[in-house]
Amino acid sequence: MEFRRQKEIEYMKAREKRVEDYEQQLHNIRVQDAEEYNRIKIRMETDVQILEQQLQQMRATYQLNQEKLDYNFQVLKKRDEENQITRNQQKRKITRLQDVLNGLRIKIAKQEKQYRDENQQLTEDYKRITEQFRDLQRKSRHFMQADSKKFEDVWCMNEAECKELVTTLVEADRAIHEQQLGIQYQNPDLSFADNVGPIKSAASQKGGMSAQQLVQEILSQAESQGEKEEEEDDDIPSDRKLPKSTLLSKISATTIKSVLEVLCDESGFLVESKLNKLLAPLEKDERSLMKLDAIFSALGIDTEEDVHLLASYFMHVKGGKKPEEEEEEKETTMEETQTEGDMDDIDAEIRKLTGKEGDVDSSKSETIELIHHNEVMKALRAFVEENRQPSKERVKQSQFKIASLEERDSSEDSDYWASYAKLVDEKKERLWDALVEGLEKYSEVLTSRSGLINETDALRQQNAELRMLLHQYVNSKVNAELEIPPTRVLQLEMNPR
Template sequence: MGSNEQTGHLRKSHKQIEDSQQRLGKLVSDGSQLVTNIQIASDAREMRRRAEEDELKRLRQEKLNTEAKTSLEKFEEITKKWTQNKPRQAAHELWVVLNSQQQLCAHLIEEKNWLVGELQKELKRKDEQYVKDLKRQGEDIDLLVERMEEQVRSLTKAYRQELLQIEKAFELERTKLLNVHVKKWEQGMQSRRDKELEGLMNRMKKVEEYEHQLKQLRVQDGEEYNRVKIKQETEVQLLQQQLQQMKATYQLNQEKLEYNFQVLKKRDEENTITKSQQKRKITRLQDVLNNLKLKQAKQIKQYKEENQSLADDYMRIVEQYKDLQKKMWHFDVVETKMFEDIWLMNEEEVKKLMQKALEADRIIQEQQLGLPWEAPNLWFMDNVGPLVAKPKTQKSATKLAQEVMSSTGQDVLGGSHHETHQTERFSVQTIKHVLELLCDESGFLIEDKVVRLLSPLDKDEQSLIKLDSIFGALGIEVEDDVYKLVDFFQKYKQEQIRSEKDKVEMREPSNIGNPVESQSAPSTGDLVHSNDVLTALKAFVKEIQKPREKMAHGPVEERDNSEDAAYWAAIAQVIPDSRLRVWDALESALEKYYNILNRRSELITETSSLRQQNTELSSLLHQYMNSKINSELEIPPTQMMQVEYSHS
């Protein structure tokens, strides 16, 4: 029922909105019609004025045509009288003819003047009509503005009234909806109270059940405690027996140590005798040492001087080398920039010429030959600047680690340590052993939160994630870096073995027979010992940073120009030879057509010149024939021409 009431209220508000829209639309339509009536009346007047103007123009044209025809007839009549009158001897007859001719000319001029006056009056009337039209248009515009302002005021007032009506309708709907929802809210709150009371009763029942379960658990835990207590007492008795056995063992070891002490004491007495002998030997060798120290001081002084001189030379050579490197870098950069600029300039010019050639080919194909034109493959248009060789792709260090950790065979992997060095090859087992050493000894490079997240994973997944973090900390990115690390660990182990041999050779054989056991030498395997992994990593990081710094600050790398010739050849050969042969044939045909057009132009110019000469001769002949001197001659030229025409 509440939803039906809400729908009814909504329909009432919507009906109010629709009624308001209809009333406002009608008001806007009436206002627009009231405003456009002025424009319609103005357009009607303009159409009527144009119709009247067309009629006047037609009448004026007819009048002009009639007057021109009449004037032409009168002019021909006057002209004929000049040519028809025969030469008279009496001056009186000539005066009469001349007077009649003057009267006809005056009458013709008077008609012309009357027509000019009529046209001037019509022009003046048009000016006055134009001023009146401007005044009427100003009045229409003022009336239009006044009606528009009145319409805006009335629309504003109507919109405000309709808006108030709509707001009242929505306010009534809001009040009714609020009452309906308040009733629903009270009903919901009452149902919620009932459910809370029911939940409280259920909770009390569960608490009683849990207390009963706790009592049972206390009894069970008491029994379990007694069993554990008996078991622990039994284990304590066993540990006491073991303690007695260990005391007996310690007593036996103490007696062995006392025996060894007596033996060592005996050896100490023997060493005392040997010590006195060594003292005498030391005294003798002390003199030799003093002489050697004097020689050493002289040599040290000499070596210091030589070292200082060499150091100065070295510093001077280093400065010269640095200056030379800077100059080389500067010249490389300048030459590279100049090469790029020249390349870009030539490339831009060539591409413009190529576009012109393609446009000319398209025009020739479509306009001259009437054939469809297809654009060629312009793969080189996307390139801007010198060609750059694509870098060789390598596997990432993490991908290599994943392959190695998942492998169980003895496959051999290879990686180039440097572009100019030979390729080193390592077994999968060796690389796997190095990666396991990194995981075990480089845990400090992994964040604590990462270590906590790795605990639920298996060993291989933990190792891969640890290696990813360690690679990121050490700057190891691609597979070649991993091969460099394996090679460095092998060489580092070899260096350790070599240094240990040197120490053993330099050690005096005085400790032979010492009962105390000496420390064992490090393992002679292929890889570094686990205790030396951190030291080796520090050395590796320093060594791997040097070539990267050289690459960052060294001379510019030489560019691969193997594809330059093909690139420029492709641009130069964008128009095929078959199309060029068509161009040649079309060029020869167009040259012939051009020669024909030139000859035609010369003939047209010559014809125009002859026509102009003919016109000038006709004008001179007409002037000569109409000259007044002909009437004074006894035999005018016209009679001679008539005679010639009659004979001919």
């Protein structure tokens, strides 16, 4: 029982303690809730005041915006009226401009027709002027050859005169040294006198045509006027004709023309688009000539040899026939030769002896073919890579440039003509001046001696004549009749006492 009572007492104490704790907690919670309520109330009142202020501001803003919108509405309404008036004006203006446009279209149609006729007239004038220019080129080449011939004749005449003077000068100098000075004469160097005619530099001796002239020559041969030009060339003497292109002697003009056509068709990327537009109204040959000029400038092709080198990249030699076909052809040719007469056998023997048979067979076994158009880029790339030159400034030649005597290399002419004057140097000139001065003095002495000799001879002759007269007077018979003869007077004068 005691234990139970003890337990109940402990339970009661624990319960009282819990009750006190709960009451204390409730009191704390009430205090906290009251404080939190006050804070929330204050915050809510503050928010209400702020919202009321914002509401007043929004009302004021709404009133202001409403007034602005009313004003803008009135402005837009006024603008709409003005725009309506402007639209009406623009419609009337569009109608007026439409009439002007129709008039301008009619005017431009007339101008296009006028310009088309003018373009046709200018094209005809261009063709006529081009033909005149080609004729002028032919005349210029003719007169250029005549001037060159005249220059060469004058050169040779002056050169012959100078050589004659040099020969006379050398002989006179030899006579002075050997006869007057009595010393051995050394012949001067006269190797420069072996030259005959104008001096030709290495570039002029190389000769050749420019690339543009070669293209013009090939295109002119392809035209229908080629026959007329050949007839005119036949009228010119053989010594006045221009030398033909060495390239045309190596490759036919038809092959070169085909190569140039392929190059012109497949190398359009080397020509500027502006130039293509300008060349559109021209004829095919003239357009090709201008395009090739631009392509040659891009590739650095200037001379005939460059064109020949480029053409070699556009051709390949096709080999001969197969051995079986060759044997069959040999058998057929043997059968044909057996049926032919003795004259054919003789001709065959002559061909074998002269060695022309091999040439004929080789020409038959090899044929030249142009490369395919798809291989043009490879050929151009190979040409540029194998014949690339260092970049340097080049003076671009005009398209229709004609060579003249002014372009001749005259750098060695002054040295050549100065060689004649250098035969008499300053030392030799001083020697000749001193010799002339001495010979002049010697001539004066000889002249005076000659005068004295003549005077002495005259006096001697006078003395002889006087002696003869005196002898006649002395031996005269009249002296015997005189009292004092002249002989006695002479004796007294000669023997005075």
